[in-house]
Amino acid sequence: MKRILTWTLAIAAQISSPVAAADISVNSTLLKIIETVEVPAQQAGALDKVNVREGTIVDRGELLAHIADKEMELELVAKKAEHAIAQREAENDVNIRFSKKSLEVSQAELQRALDAIANFPNAVTQTELDRLRLLAEKNRLEIEQSSEQQEIAKLTANLKEAEAAITGERLAKHKIVAPIEGMVVHVFRREGEWVDIADPVVKIVRIDRLRAEGFVRSDEAAIGLQDRAATVRVSLPGSDPLVVPGKVIFVDPEVDPVNGDVRVWVEIDNADLKLRPGLRVEMSISTDEMADDAKTPAAAEVSVEK
Template sequence: MFRLCVSICLFTTLAGLQFALPLTLHAEEKTSDQQSLRIDSVLVTVIEQVEVPAREEGQLTKIQVREGMTVERGALLAQIEDSEAQLLLEQAKLEYEMAQLKAKNDVDIRFARKSHEVANAELQRAQDSVKKYPKSISKTELDRLQLTAEKAELEIEQATEEAKTAQLEALLKKNAAQIAALAVQKRKVVSPISGMVVQIMIKSGEWVRPGDTVMRLLKLDRLRAEGLVNASLLQDRDLNDRPVVLVVNPGTKQEQKFQGKISFVSPEINAVNNQTRVWADIENPNLKLKPGMRASLIVQ
């Protein structure tokens, strides 16, 4: 087995004195199997963590979770006082319903059409009478009947335009109701990811402002293992999407193995130690793997 060891010295200060602490990263390649690569001293980190903020100003009336609880995406975490927002939402809903009823009401259009039919019928009878008996109806009366028929036609157009306006008003009221519903929703602190609540920043009863962090969540069902490998070992290898096994506490009774795959190989090489960064996404369905653990990564 060929073993490459690179030592890095970290310095810390204690009581004005400097001490050098060795940190060693290993990369192994099994000569018996040219397709396997072992990366030691990889660090397990989280892929996704979120600081969940308040989106509206108000008093935090209730916290629905506690540290250590696992929540699904969209779950209610906390509630900001929303009595006024709820009332405004109910008002907006009622106004929308009224606008809908008005938009669906076509009585004015039907009445205008019926009036137009009657006016046209009267005008037609008068014209027929004049044809048979020229002096039976005066010209003034004919003009009045003609005007009545034209007015009825215009009333149809007016009623049609008013119906269109009523439909637009209904859309405006619908939009107002949606805005009011959004205002209610923004007073709910919901989880943007599926994960574990690890820290609650604000207590129930305290005042929050938009942007204040209410709690912090970690996604733990998939973690990342990051390590360094000598670039010379990667010259003839394409590691992207390669399956890997992460071994925690190798060679001990507490040894645990987790499956995953390579998700990133850095294109940059450190000019000092000739190393490059590699990381893999590791499945963690039982949440036994913890961020901060050190482990070994075996690339198949």
């Protein structure tokens, strides 16, 4: 005979079922901008082109404005020509080859004189022999001198190449490019205006990714919210509420002494640009991982009596 089998199975199902836990509600949540950049001029000069205006969406590396650079272009041409000349000089080994040939001739002439003396002791005077030896030594030193001059020419070519590269970098700084993706919200200088180094030209804000910032209770912040999944709900006029997933990026280590709240940040994607910084939103942080930690894997034992 079975005894209360249904009752024991019900207990087992209750033990194995997950414990429901409510998500943490985040108070006073506001959408904010993650990145804002005021793009400066890196060279002084007159703006001969401004390619953007307020509201323009730009990609990273896109040309925003251009500073007149005709003089710098001519300087770069001159530097490249100087480098080409120095390179030709560094590759020119005519002097070395000529000195080697001269050494061969002087050594041959000296050897003939020595052979003549071996056969006829008075065939060549000592003065002439000294002159031939000096000439051979001179040609040998000329080879060393020509080799040294070629090494110096190589160093000069490297120097001219570096100078051309520096000029090229300075020329590139006449182009003002976007350091991030985003929207142009302010143009500080217009075409024809003069800018100095570090003067802001364009202001860009990143809007494809936003930060939802709000507050939770200090006891909720103490349970490890970092990297937890979050959900942001936005009520947009004339459309259904928008639900956007996110992730907790930052939990402030400081507790507000007045109300005991802790500030948290959640980053969300805004690829379709429907969300705008400054909107008040609703946000909650998932507690699924905490619920999983609270589960007890104890197994219920079912007994059957006959």
